[in-house]
Amino acid sequence: EKQPCMPTHPQKPLIIKTGVQFTTKVRLLVKLPEVDYQLKVKTTFDKDLPPGRVRQFFILTNNTKVMDIEDYSNGCLSVEFRHLQLKEKKYINGTKGNEGLLSVTEELHSLSFEACFTVQGLTIDLETCSLPLVVISNVSQLPGGWASVMWYNLLTDEPRNLAFFGNPPRATWSQLSEVLSWQFSTFAGQGLNKDQLSMLGEKLLGQHASCSDYQVSWSKFSKENIPGKPFSFWMWLDSILELIKKHLLPVWNENYIMGFVSKETERTLLKDREPGTFLLRFSESHLGGITFTWVEHKDNGEVKFNSVEPYTKNRLSALPFADIIRDYKVISDGVVPENPLKFLYPDIPKDEAFGRLYNCQPSKVHPYIPSHLIPISVHPDASSSPLSCRSPEPPMTPGEFNMLNEHLCFDLDTMSSPYSD
Amino acid sequence: EKQPCMPTHPQKPLIIKTGVQFTTKVRLLVKLPEVDYQLKVKTTFDKDLPPGRVRQFFILTNNTKVMDIEDYSNGCLSVEFRHLQLKEKKYINGTKGNEGLLSVTEELHSLSFEACFTVQGLTIDLETCSLPLVVISNVSQLPGGWASVMWYNLLTDEPRNLAFFGNPPRATWSQLSEVLSWQFSTFAGQGLNKDQLSMLGEKLLGQHASCSDYQVSWSKFSKENIPGKPFSFWMWLDSILELIKKHLLPVWNENYIMGFVSKETERTLLKDREPGTFLLRFSESHLGGITFTWVEHKDNGEVKFNSVEPYTKNRLSALPFADIIRDYKVISDGVVPENPLKFLYPDIPKDEAFGRLYNCQPSKVHPYIPSHLIPISVHPDASSSPLSCRSPEPPMTPGEFNMLNEHLCFDLDTMSSPYSD
């Protein structure tokens, strides 16, 4: 027999931005034996959270609603809160919310739902709450928030461990790599293959990468900067995810972007290939950049590798990546420019691979000569979450109480914000 | 003897966007004979405005402040309201704000300031109000708002004629052209010359343009679409102002943009010039576009004119206009591309004119080959305001009352919003 207290839709931790609307829904899983009045539900943010230590927020808009019979289903009571908005509580006295122990995206918050009704002269309190929530104030904090949500989901099944990031556990590389690949398959449609993951593992762990149960700390994953770089591993990876989502989706989903390849491997792969063979790789030195490297055979038999300055979102929004590949030209010594890109590694003729992805030429505004941009280089040398139900003080027989307690329970049905998947 | 009730800084009508902060300041021009308590000033938006007919707004934030002695000046009392924000009043009953007679940018509103104090047992009311204000809810309404402000300033000296656009007067072309030129000189630094204005006059008035006292209606200026175009004269002109402000300032201020030239005049000017002579002109068919036209002498002696598809803000933010001129290439029959732009009309060698304005090449990210965008065409044929002071009911001698009334007066000192000049 199923547990009536289990929610039907397991709830993932979410990210909520202050001042931006979100929605949530609670459902009472069983019919109440006798409720002849309207059942009011109240949502409270950061209920029971002691002030200090972390920031606190409150719900700006109306937070009380009456439950209704769900129209489509089994007649359960449910209520959906829409247009909820969060605002930070400001304390007049010097008390500061965030005390520097945790960054704001490591703070975990929660949304509580309460209702109270009387049956057989007894007052019953119902209460449930969401899985942990990360609250941000600007989209620039979204990557940090995502990192927290990923780490929490990966490493705990606890429904409400708000202190998780006080001492976050480590993840094994095998766990982490699966999650990273999942990020790409969820958001872009195409996950990461073994080679790509192995490059990422090496980047994060160095020589330990081969050992799949080597552990990665939370700090190394998303807080510490990569040595010599002004960003952390996750910030770098997330910038690439964003680049793919906005500018590279078709190319990525065709598997034409090798993406995560070290420069050494790149050279090994290209060196025996036809001149003009190229591959696409993400920049390791800059956030959200993609470049291509092609191989060239010089007159003296020497093999030479060239990489173009990485394209970032600004450039890609002026000119789609496939068109860049189609039109790219190198001018050596001011002579006839030539497109050095011939074969996508290993040996697919460029137009065969990218032909379908090329854009139409710009619309002809009639009296005008159409113009488009060309990229050119001047060659330098030529869960399921359990719920907590608060026990009422029972002035009824233990049997009666147990019966009620078993059947009455809030269910946080769904909750959405623009930042949920 | 000067009038104490005149404000020191005449107040121009302004545009305020709902939800966006603005600031205002009122000053009492003379010292009060005896005020031994704090003088509170209250601001009210749309005071005395009857509901219906136009939208109504209220000040979201605290609207009462106490006057202070001005620190720097003559010891007058003044008060500055900061962080004021407007929100529309919504009526539960069907009453709609804007009734369709006027568009929202034609509605004029006003901000009132009131204070009240007692002297010699008499209660004195002080009141003043701003010049008309246009309230918008989105920056997309800014051009419409500017049009209203310009027309109001041009055609009336009344301090508070909120019904102005109920029956707006016409402007003579000589008045209007002066204002238009002033827009360019204020916002861009360089006004319009006689030839440019004459093209604009012809565009707006047709053959009447020669007659400088020909009158232009408000509707023709900013409400009716230009025949055959989906935008009004002012919307078109304002889109060009914006383009100049954001992307063409240096080129505009060097006077290198002829800009407003009819195609006929353009041809007349270019036809006897050296091949490769070009001029820069704003698009008349699209909002916010600039193109160049160059003259070419064909083998058979025929003179040919070519214009490139106009560049809009999106393209110009990928590549600055001066660089477009430097790098522009036409490919005929897939042969060696050539830059057809040689001399800026009348005969300035291109690099001499634009050399200083060219951008540096993109920063060299060292292991990479720098790449930049090139605009390319494939040749198709290969071939000061008075104040109103409300009279108090006078239980004092007429002489006493007159004395006070003469010397006590609010002064709306300054008022600023992000949309004021």
Place this chain on the structure above:
DNA sequence: ACAGTTTCCCGTAAATGC
């Protein structure tokens, strides 16, 4: 001074109202 964080607000897109 500075870094982490929030606020501000434009500009685009979507929603709303008539």
Place this chain on the structure above:
DNA sequence: TGCATTTACGGGAAACTG
């Protein structure tokens, strides 16, 4: 349905705050 207007909110930049 289409147009006018408002709302929503991402994203860059400025302001804030210890």
